[in-house]
Amino acid sequence: MPADKIISNPLESENQPQSLKVPAMQLTASSNKNPKGSDGPSRSATMPRNERLTKINLYLNILKSVVCLSVVLLLMYCVGNDSPRMGKKVGRPVGRAILLWNPELELGTWNYLPCGCVLTTNRDYEAGTIDAIVFNADRPFTFEGLDRIKHTPNFLAVFAAKNPLNLAHNPLLEHGESVFNLTMTYRLDSDVVWWDYYLTAPEKQPGSTVLEISFRKQRSELEATYLHLKLRSKSPLVFYMMYEVNDYTLPESLYLQELRKHIELDAFMECHGAQDCGIYKFMLIFDPSACPDYVHPQLYMALSHFVVPVMIGGGNLSSLLPAGSYISSADFSSPKKLAAYLEQLSNEPQQYEQFFKWHANYWLHKNRQPYCALCHRLRQPRQPRQPKEFLNWWTGYQCPNRTDSLGRFL
Numbered sequence: 001m002p003a004d005k006i007i008s009n010p011l012e013s014e015n016q017p018q019s020l021k022v023p024a025m026q027l028t029a030s031s032n033k034n035p036k037g038s039d040g041p042s043r044s045a046t047m048p049r050n051e052r053l054t055k056i057n058l059y060l061n062i063l064k065s066v067v068c069l070s071v072v073l074l075l076m077y078c079v080g081n082d083s084p085r086m087g088k089k090v091g092r093p094v095g096r097a098i099l100l101w102n103p104e105l106e107l108g109t110w111n112y113l114p115c116g117c118v119l120t121t122n123r124d125y126e127a128g129t130i131d132a133i134v135f136n137a138d139r140p141f142t143f144e145g146l147d148r149i150k151h152t153p154n155f156l157a158v159f160a161a162k163n164p165l166n167l168a169h170n171p172l173l174e175h176g177e178s179v180f181n182l183t184m185t186y187r188l189d190s191d192v193v194w195w196d197y198y199l200t201a202p203e204k205q206p207g208s209t210v211l212e213i214s215f216r217k218q219r220s221e222l223e224a225t226y227l228h229l230k231l232r233s234k235s236p237l238v239f240y241m242m243y244e245v246n247d248y249t250l251p252e253s254l255y256l257q258e259l260r261k262h263i264e265l266d267a268f269m270e271c272h273g274a275q276d277c278g279i280y281k282f283m284l285i286f287d288p289s290a291c292p293d294y295v296h297p298q299l300y301m302a303l304s305h306f307v308v309p310v311m312i313g314g315g316n317l318s319s320l321l322p323a324g325s326y327i328s329s330a331d332f333s334s335p336k337k338l339a340a341y342l343e344q345l346s347n348e349p350q351q352y353e354q355f356f357k358w359h360a361n362y363w364l365h366k367n368r369q370p371y372c373a374l375c376h377r378l379r380q381p382r383q384p385r386q387p388k389e390f391l392n393w394w395t396g397y398q399c400p401n402r403t404d405s406l407g408r409f410l
Helices: 049-081 221-232 250-259 297-304 335-346 349-360 371-378 389-395
Strands: 097-100 118-120 130-136 151-161 182-185 197-200 238-241 266-268 282-287 308-313 363-366
Touching (some): 097 371, 130 371, 182 371, 197 297, 221 349, 250 282, 250 308, 250 335, 282 297, 297 308, 297 363, 308 335, 335 349
Parallel strands (some): 097 118, 151 182, 282 308
């Protein structure tokens, strides 16, 4: 699948895009500096009456502004606590209801989605009937209590997963083959594709293609200059996010151990706040799954922070990401050669900047309302599903068996 067809823009009105445009830099210079050793202009011991009144009025205006701001914040707090987003009842919710069966966090009674549906984790939902039930396969669950849910006759039983499916328990063994009638996963053959981020490409101009549009022509001169300065200001070389070392991640861990012999590596627990990973040039990302269609979420983290992702393991991403936006360890015969390549790019700024040309042709968006795609699906006519349809969907997809695929490099 070509990169410009990674995923159609899933309901632009429902998913707010996270634009990677960076605001223009504003340089300010201090003015009216006193000469060195000067204490500033001298003042008389007694302040004139007009000047005192002016200062009093200034202080009063500041005090009024503070009071007004405090009142506004208090009102926002009170209104916010009584809003549906806080999970408290305000009237009767209107809209198709989606029940999260085994969520990570409880939402309260119900929560409005901007696309018009109602999201709830309350199995005793009293505002109406449930139109869809989402079963998160990334977490353990059972069907106990499902027969007591007040749902529509043709409700959707959604099999949902964001993690590699080889980590999920086989739903056919534990839950039967005829329960689920809709899929919502990272797989491109799912009824609803569920990614935290997605890419869109601009419309092609008549007489030219996206690839023929140069980097500086597509972006404004100011934005290109800002990105140029941002990339040139990077100093640390490589970092990675700490992870659990076990049998599943052992090949990647051995690769990392060998890589440390040839290049200095830093490790982080998180990538925001005081730990700003955006100052690094490269980010190592370990993916033991190699499952088709799966993109590790840390890869999007790197792209959104203007860091070049370096995949250690993982599957074929050539049809899922823009060309030239990442580095794969599979293209190097040893960790030593990968380390040498990263050092080379670090010393050649123009070559390093080539990994950011994709910004001229694609927008990276954060999928802030993933259940809005499901909400849109609820408004469409529903056809009855065959009992074995989910069986065929599940068994027709296989993640590669875990082998010591990286061990051959050590």
